[in-house]
Amino acid sequence: MRRRTLLLVAAAGISAVGAAPEAPTRTPTPLGRVVPAPASVAPDGTAFRITPTTRIQVDRNTERIGLYLAGILRPSTGYRLPVTSRGGSDAIRLRLGSRDKALGGEGYRLDSGKHGVTITARTSAGLFHGVQTLRQLLPAAVEKRTVQPGPWPVAGGTIKDTPRYGWRGAMLDVSRHFFTVDQVKRFIDELALYKLNKLHLHLSDDQGWRIAIDSWPRLTEYGGSTQVGGGPGGFYTKADYKEIVRYAASRHLEVVPEIDMPGHTNAALASYADLNCDGVAPPLYTGTEVGFSSLCVDKEVTYDFVDDVIRELAALTPGRYLHIGGDEAHSTSHEDYVKFMDRVQPVVARYGKTVIGWHQLTGATPAKGALAQYWGLDETGAEEKAQVARAAQNGTGLILSPADRIYLDMKYTKDTPLGLDWAGLVEVDRSYDWDPADYLPGAPSSAVQGVEAPLWTETIVTTSDIDHMVFPRLPGVAELGWSPAATHDWDTYKVRLAAQAPRWDALGIGYYRSPKVPWPAE
Ligand code: ACM
Numbered sequence: 001m002r003r004r005t006l007l008l009v010a011a012a013g014i015s016a017v018g019a020a021p022e023a024p025t026r027t028p029t030p031l032g033r034v035v036p037a038p039a040s041v042a043p044d045g046t047a048f049r050i051t052p053t054t055r056i057q058v059d060r061n062t063e064r065i066g067l068y069l070a071g072i073l074r075p076s077t078g079y080r081l082p083v084t085s086r087g088g089s090d091a092i093r094l095r096l097g098s099r100d101k102a103l104g105g106e107g108y109r110l111d112s113g114k115h116g117v118t119i120t121a122r123t124s125a126g127l128f129h130g131v132q133t134l135r136q137l138l139p140a141a142v143e144k145r146t147v148q149p150g151p152w153p154v155a156g157g158t159i160k161d162t163p164r165y166g167w168r169g170a171m172l173d174v175s176r177h178f179f180t181v182d183q184v185k186r187f188i189d190e191l192a193l194y195k196l197n198k199l200h201l202h203l204s205d206d207q208g209w210r211i212a213i214d215s216w217p218r219l220t221e222y223g224g225s226t227q228v229g230g231g232p233g234g235f236y237t238k239a240d241y242k243e244i245v246r247y248a249a250s251r252h253l254e255v256v257p258e259i260d261m262p263g264h265t266n267a268a269l270a271s272y273a274d275l276n277c278d279g280v281a282p283p284l285y286t287g288t289e290v291g292f293s294s295l296c297v298d299k300e301v302t303y304d305f306v307d308d309v310i311r312e313l314a315a316l317t318p319g320r321y322l323h324i325g326g327d328e329a330h331s332t333s334h335e336d337y338v339k340f341m342d343r344v345q346p347v348v349a350r351y352g353k354t355v356i357g358w359h360q361l362t363g364a365t366p367a368k369g370a371l372a373q374y375w376g377l378d379e380t381g382a383e384e385k386a387q388v389a390r391a392a393q394n395g396t397g398l399i400l401s402p403a404d405r406i407y408l409d410m411k412y413t414k415d416t417p418l419g420l421d422w423a424g425l426v427e428v429d430r431s432y433d434w435d436p437a438d439y440l441p442g443a444p445s446s447a448v449q450g451v452e453a454p455l456w457t458e459t460i461v462t463t464s465d466i467d468h469m470v471f472p473r474l475p476g477v478a479e480l481g482w483s484p485a486a487t488h489d490w491d492t493y494k495v496r497l498a499a500q501a502p503r504w505d506a507l508g509i510g511y512y513r514s515p516k517v518p519w520p521a522e
Contacts (some may be wrong), residue, residue: 026139028153031112034136035475035496036195036482038161039107046113046156050138054116055091056083061125062094068250069094069131073138078147078486089115092134098122107162110134112154129195133159140502147515160418165436167399167450168481169198170408171254173457173464175205175267176288177227178234183463185247190470190509192251194478199248200256200323200452201326203236206285206293207264210235211257211316215308216272223267223284229456230286242315249318256356257313260325261306262332262340266293274301288458290328297340300370307347322348327358327375336362345370356399362391369451371397374440377404377423382441389442397449400436407476408455408469412512418459419469428497428514432476433490453477471504471511472497494518 032041052074058066066083067370068093074081098120103109108130119130138214140147170191172179179187188199203211209223209359212235224235236244245255262371266273266285273281277296285293295302305339314322324344329337341357341364348367355370357360360374374388390400411419412428437445453474454472460466475497496516504511513519 025226026151026153028155029137029499031137031155031157031159033496033499034133035500036479036491037484037487037493037496038159039484039487040160041157042159043155043157044113046114047152047154048079048114048117050079050092050152050154051090052079052149053090054081055088056078056081056085057085057087057091057093057211058083058098059085061124064250065124065127065131066094069127069134069224072135072143075145075148076142077152078260091116092117093149094127094131095120096122096124096127099498102162103160104162106195107160109161112137112158113156117154121464123133125197127162128192128252131167132193132195133161136500136503137352140506143503143506159352163195163482164484165450165453165481167198168196168478169200169399169450169452170196170399170470170477171200171202171258171452172457173202173205173460174210175202175208175227176457177211177229177231177461178208178224179457179463179466180234180241181236183466184244186463187466187470188244188248188251188253190197190467190474191253193503194475195482196256196474196478197253198256200258200454201244202258202260202454202456204259204267206290207287208233208235209267209271211241211259211275211313212237212385213309214238215312216305216400219268220269221271223271226284226286228286228288240318245316245318247404252320252397253320255317256319256321256323257317257322258325259313260327261344262297262337262384263291263293263327263329264296264325265295265503267471268294268295268305272305275299275305276309294329294331294336295340297332297336303343303347306344310344310347310353311351314348317353320354321356321371323356323373324352324361325358326361326364327361334363341365349453351375359388362388366391366396368395369397371399372451373377373399373401375401375403375407375454377402379404385440386442389440392440392443392447396447398440398443398447399449399452400439401452402439403433405431405434406451406473406480408452408453408473409457409460412514416512418465420456420458426473427474427516428472428512429490429494429516431473432479432493434480435485435488436480437485442456451477451481468511468512471509472500472514472517475500 121127220235264279345367
């Protein structure tokens with residue numbers, strides 16, 4: 001699928017060299033045909049057309065986003081699209097400083113008409129999200145990197161849009177298989193298309209330690225030297241990691257680093273014999289079992305280690321959160337788990353960060369302000385759900401990642417070549433069709449901070465593997481996180497989702513052509 005898409009792009013490039021012929025007609029994409037569904041859409045029947053004389057009008061504070069937009073539009077339109085402070089009509093205007101408080105920290109307003117498109121917001125994040133909407137209103141060919149035939153219409157009217165939840169995330173497991181900085185950047189760009197704002201990186205597990213910690217160099221030198229299946233693994237230097245954080249910030253995503261503890265720690269235990277209760281380092285691990293490793297809760301060196309790791313990681317993290325894992329600690333007694341979490345959570349606070357843990361953290365005492373990430377299933381036992389709900393009633397915020405809904409590594413059907421199925425088969429409609437607000441019985445809806453879709457990578461090796469599992473489920477997760485509950489409707493969503501496919505083709509993103517979705521003919 002991916003190879004054929006690239007060939008098509010190349011062919012289009014050759015036929016269009018030096019010219020941008022206009023197709024005779026092109027109906028603008030209807031104003032509301034956007035994923036995630038905007039909060040309010042009012043078409044007015046007019047349209048704007050980007051032409052060779054269109055400008056991108058910015059001021060000092062919006063120039064960066066103007067250049068980003070020009071970077072998307074110039075290669076495919078072939079137009080100059082100067083980014084300038086000059087006013088007048090025939091422009092895409094990017095404006096900060098709206099007095100409309102209702103737009104909040106991430107909302108925007110898009111006005112489109114004969115004389116141009118104006119995107120207004122109170123923050124750069126809002127403006128950036130507005131630019132993503134504009135991309136989707138343009139013909140899909142705008143995403144290609146070679147000159148394409150126009151015209152380039154944008155439907156007229158007004159969109160006012162704000163997110164339902166502040167937490168709209170995806171997680172990439174870079175431990176089971178390692179992914180390079182460039183692969184992570186590509187993933188970030190995919191998240192940004194759908195207005196996600198958190199990138200959770202699962203940086204350590206039994207199979208590999210992926211972030212340089214200067215005070216414990218063997219974590220990466222040795223602990224990062226392999227991965228599932230025995231390949232060479234890899235790790236991020238601090239410079240690499242800073243580059244990921246910088247790139248994510250340029251797309252208005254916050255990076256949430258995770259060091260999974262006290263279980264899922266074989267790579268660390270293999271790197272330093274001292275961290276083991278018996279003082280013997282186990283071998284590196286390249287299989288896919290879980291639950292067999294634990295830091296030694298009774299040894300002081302464990303807390304020296306944790307302190308150093310959290311201190312160095314916090315220093316690399318401009319964001320507010322640090323994820324300490326805490327799932328599947330099957331080799332740690334309950335008493336030890338509680339002792340460990342009681343000692344480790346204050347370390348996160350000492351270095352200025354807020355704790356996130358997988359929802360098993362609610363079996364200990366979550367620190368004040370901590371968030372619990374729920375990864376249970378519809379059929380998870382009532383007692384476990386009640387434990388999480390009680391924590392939520394007591395002030396622990398919730399991030400919802402139900403495994404049989406939005407785990408991106410679950411197979412779509414029994415025939416899906418990649419992925420796992422321990423949580424079930426998760427088709428695109430099942431992934432979309434639930435409501436975060438009333439998902440967890442007994443948890444107040446005010447505790448729900450939002451949603452996050454994890455991609456575990458036991459079976460995921462390449463960028464096209466990532467794309468196949470992420471698309472088309474991720475846009476549905478984005479819609480659960482962004483769009484008002486009143487817009488939620490599978491039958492209308494699947495039509496908007498289908499309209500995304502030509503964009504993925506133009507971007508070289510392969511996807512699963514679910515029979516549940518009325519895709520356009522290939
Ligand atoms: C998890 O899937 N073990 C969080």
